Amino acid sequence: xxxxxxxxxxxxxxxxxxxxxxxxxxxxxxxxxxxxxxxxxxxxxxxxxxxxxxxxxxxxxxxxxxxxxxxxxxxxxxxxxxxxxxxxxxxxxxxxxxxxxxxxxxxxxxxxxxxxxxxxxxxxxxxxxxxxxxxxxxxxxxxxxxxxxxxxxxxxxxxxxxxxxxxxxxxxxxxxxxxxxxxxxxxxxxxxxxxxxxxxxxxxxxxxxxxxxxxxxxxxxxxxxxxxxxxxxxxxxxxxxxxxxxxxxxxxxxxxxxxxxxxxxxxxxxxxxxxxxxxxxxxxxxxxxxxxxxxxxxxxxxxxxxxxxxxxxxxxxxxxxxxxxxxxxxxxxxxxxxxxxxxxxxxxxxxxxxxxxxxxxxxxxxxxxxxxxxxxxxxxxxxxxxxxxxxxxxxxxxxxxxxxxxxxxxxxxxxxxxxxxxxxxxxxxxxxxxxxxxxxxxxxxxxxxxxxxxxxxxxxxxxxxxxxxxxxxxxxxxxxxxxxxxxxxxxxxxxxxxxxxxxxxxxxxxxxx
Amino acid sequence: xxxxxxxxxxxxxxxxxxxxxxxxxxxxxxxxxxxxxxxxxxxxxxxxxxxxxxxxxxxxxxxxxxxxxxxxxxxxxxxxxxxxxxxxxxxxxxxxx
Numbered sequence: 001x002x003x004x005x006x007x008x009x010x011x012x013x014x015x016x017x018x019x020x021x022x023x024x025x026x027x028x029x030x031x032x033x034x035x036x037x038x039x040x041x042x043x044x045x046x047x048x049x050x051x052x053x054x055x056x057x058x059x060x061x062x063x064x065x066x067x068x069x070x071x072x073x074x075x076x077x078x079x080x081x082x083x084x085x086x087x088x089x090x091x092x093x094x095x096x097x098x099x100x101x102x103x104x105x106x107x108x109x110x111x112x113x114x115x116x117x118x119x120x121x122x123x124x125x126x127x128x129x130x131x132x133x134x135x136x137x138x139x140x141x142x143x144x145x146x147x148x149x150x151x152x153x154x155x156x157x158x159x160x161x162x163x164x165x166x167x168x169x170x171x172x173x174x175x176x177x178x179x180x181x182x183x184x185x186x187x188x189x190x191x192x193x194x195x196x197x198x199x200x201x202x203x204x205x206x207x208x209x210x211x212x213x214x215x216x217x218x219x220x221x222x223x224x225x226x227x228x229x230x231x232x233x234x235x236x237x238x239x240x241x242x243x244x245x246x247x248x249x250x251x252x253x254x255x256x257x258x259x260x261x262x263x264x265x266x267x268x269x270x271x272x273x274x275x276x277x278x279x280x281x282x283x284x285x286x287x288x289x290x291x292x293x294x295x296x297x298x299x300x301x302x303x304x305x306x307x308x309x310x311x312x313x314x315x316x317x318x319x320x321x322x323x324x325x326x327x328x329x330x331x332x333x334x335x336x337x338x339x340x341x342x343x344x345x346x347x348x349x350x351x352x353x354x355x356x357x358x359x360x361x362x363x364x365x366x367x368x369x370x371x372x373x374x375x376x377x378x379x380x381x382x383x384x385x386x387x388x389x390x391x392x393x394x395x396x397x398x399x400x401x402x403x404x405x406x407x408x409x410x411x412x413x414x415x416x417x418x419x420x421x422x423x424x425x426x427x428x429x430x431x432x433x434x435x436x437x438x439x440x441x442x443x444x445x446x447x448x449x450x451x452x453x454x455x456x457x458x459x460x461x462x463x464x465x466x467x468x469x470x471x472x473x474x475x476x477x478x479x480x481x482x483x484x485x486x487x488x489x490x491x492x493x494x495x496x497x498x499x500x501x502x503x504x505x506x507x508x509x510x511x512x513x
Numbered sequence: 514x515x516x517x518x519x520x521x522x523x524x525x526x527x528x529x530x531x532x533x534x535x536x537x538x539x540x541x542x543x544x545x546x547x548x549x550x551x552x553x554x555x556x557x558x559x560x561x562x563x564x565x566x567x568x569x570x571x572x573x574x575x576x577x578x579x580x581x582x583x584x585x586x587x588x589x590x591x592x593x594x595x596x597x598x599x600x601x602x603x604x605x606x607x608x609x610x
Contacts (some may be wrong), residue, residue: 102592390550418528419548481582484551 005382005430007506013143013493014504022505023253025405025435027357035159038202040227044176047484049228052086052207058228059203061087062472065164066096068201070194071103071125072169072330073186076240079169079207080106082232094120098161100152100193100351100394101125105240109135114140121145123161126386126396135494136392138510144495146386148361149193150330150355151500154198158358160502161185166201168194169235173208173425174216177226182218182341184210186236189337190310191220195350198225209235220348242333248290249283250311253443257412258287261371261441263460266295267458270368270408273301277369277404278308281332284412285371285459289313296322307363308354308399310336310346318345327363329354329399355402357500364399370406374413378428381434381449383411384427389420391487393495397431401500404436408455415442421484423447423470428487430506431497440470447473481505488512489506516572518549520596523581523589530581537573542566546578559586566608575598 003009003021010052013019017310049055061067064466067087069080069121081097084106087095097119102110106132113119114134123145127135135144155161170191171184186209198204198221200485205228215223249255261284266270277292279285290313296302305325306314311334319339326346333335340346355364375395376384388394403409403441413422438455440447445466448456459467468476489509499505516536517576523531542557560574581589591609 389548419552419582420580482552482555484548485554487550 069099071101073236074236095101107131112319132393153352153356163201166197172210176223178216189331262291367406381437522592533575534597
């Protein structure tokens with residue numbers, strides 16, 4: 001059947017997997033029940049384990065179970081490959097892999113585990129590179145389920161994802177499992193996503209290269225949650241965990257977009273003392289923080305908080321007193337990760353606090369301004385951050401659907417990338433519904449969602465901000481690159497895109513080659 | 514017009530296309546493009562149209578495309594043709610016009 005963003009969702013998937021088609025971005029006030037997890041009672045003296053094979057045995061891992069990992073080590077992760085290799089070696093079959101996301105460094109091992117029959121189901125925020133290619137060519141029988149960070153938190157709480165064993169790499173821990181990510185060799189700052197696994201998995205295993213004396217504080221993961229602690233040689237490569245010093249873009253196109261994004265923000269009703277924002281990473285988004293800083297100083301406006309994935313430029317605003325608090329679910333660079341140890345106003349938050357639609361109120365609900373990116377955006381303002389111009393999986397939902405519920409959601413994207421139009425008639429894959437997008441900013445001008453009459457009024461005479469309809473921008477893009485041939489897919493689904501409330505918003509099919 | 518020797522034009526930078534023209538029998542186009550699925554046919558059409566405007570009937574065309582627009586494709590191919598036919602100093606104004 002057709003869902004509310006006009007995507008055909010196969011009836012057998014709705015039925016077999018017990019899905020509802022996407023209806024609305026409104027969450028309302030439904031009642032829900034969280035699941036409980038098993039507890040193996042311990043006095044704490046039996047937690048330290050010598051090796052990965054030994055800890056796998058102790059957790060009681062069995063065929064058919066669900067295992068989880070986090071992606072905070074990003075491209076510097078050693079833990080996933082270490083643990084997964086051992087699980088493959090021991091011949092486990094039919095496991096569900098439920099990490100917070102999958103980074104490129106994990107790709108080869110996931111493919112190996114699928115080929116060995118060890119992994120038969122996957123749920124993730126996204127996937128890229130060789131794994132995205134493998135899945136998009138039909139490498140896994142069961143479609144991958146893709147969820148936003150907030151939706152993963154929701155799914156863990158309500159039992160849609162029931163984690164049997166969580167293997168969580170940490171830069172330090174004491175022998176009973178008090179751990180944080182702000183000290184040690186492989187610091188990554190906020191442990192945001194992994195905190196859900198620590199709270200809800202039946203068995204929680206920490207892997208670390210640095211054992212601290214008891215009690216190790218501050219403790220982000222607490223001893224009450226942890227079953228076992230394993231000492232390994234190295235949990236990650238510090239140079240690959242986050243990018244080094246964040247450099248501002250010199251790309252004139254990105255700078256122009258950033259300047260225009262700033263104009264949109266500062267001319268909106270939300271730009272006043274105490275406003276809040278999320279910028280994310282990426283060239284234009286980072287440059288926005290520089291323009292925003294200048295505007296805040298000029299107008300004597302301070303932000304109450306900055307949210308989300310945090311970068312050094314955001315920390316600089318905190319230290320300068322232009323931002324009062326940072327709510328930090330993950331850190332994108334070394335500067336942001338390192339400052340967590342020193343700034344008491346840089347608050348670590350878990351992914352439920354960050355973005356969960358089904359709790360008693362998440363930080364995204366308090367958010368005024370949010371800047372997000374897009375691979376594609378269509379004339380209905382629907383956004384694709386998942387499939388590339390060849391239809392292959394190459395992205396992640398991340399917090400996109402969640403943060404898009406800000407009062408002013410801005411998509412910053414170039415009109416075209418090379419020969420590929422960013423503004424199109426219909427996106428390949430709908431990830432974030434157009435209903436939650438307010439303004440698109442490109443290098444030639446902006447388009448405002450017609451339902452935001454207030455913004456159309458506020459932005460109608462801003463110098464340097466030409467306003468177009470989104471149809472006009474689509475035509476401009478097509479005039480530059482030409483009309484592409486439609487992509488060809490088979491009728492076999494390879495990935496299901498959930499909306500943050502767990503309804504089905506789109507289906508990704510196997511590509512035809 | 515005849516291809517006199519192998520010639521190259523263009524780079525492998527993003528949004529560019531690199532042509533290598535060499536002697537051949539008939540027109541043979543070997544296209545490697547990042548946007549083959551969406552624009553492969555269109556790119557080949559630009560190439561064959563331009564070759565026939567120059568009256569080139571025997572050539573091996575190797576094109577490595579990094580998402581170039583049609584105008585770039587034409588410019589690079591004209592450069593490659595003139596180099597391969599030693600006509601850099603006698604531009605074909607009818608085609609260029």
